[in-house]
Amino acid sequence: MTTLIKTAALSVAALSFAACTTTQNVERDAVRGAAAGAAVGAGIGAISGDVKVGEGAAAGAVVGGIIGAMQGSKKDKELQGGTVAAPNLDKSTRYFDDNTRRYYYFEKGTNRTFYENGERRS
Structure with a gap:
């Protein structure tokens, strides 16, 4: 005991x-x-x-x-905005990627970028 x-x-x-x-x-x-x-x-x-x-x-x-x-x-x-949580995108400014021909946004508070559908841009 x-x-x-x-x-x-x-x-x-x-x-x-x-x-x-x-x-x-x-x-x-x-x-x-x-x-x-x-x-x-x-x-x-x-x-x-x-x-x-x-x-x-x-x-x-x-x-x-x-x-x-x-x-x-x-x-x-x-x-950390991994695969479990959706990224918190700053949609005030939209950027265009000439290589993929797709629009993307920056995540708020980070330098990571994501396409419009939430897919991470490499």
């Missing part, structure tokens, strides 16, 4: 440190997922009796870290 308390305390400490960092969402969410997974894994290990608490915490931390990193990656793509 004391191992479970120690693992839970360590998970809460890691979570609180992760909340104070200025890293991107992938790193932050991976740490949060690992901490939550470790707590859940330790709890399952303590309840089941078939798995040691430490082994359950380690397995939970790995699975939770992977899931958290995937969620953080999705958030970063949304914030």
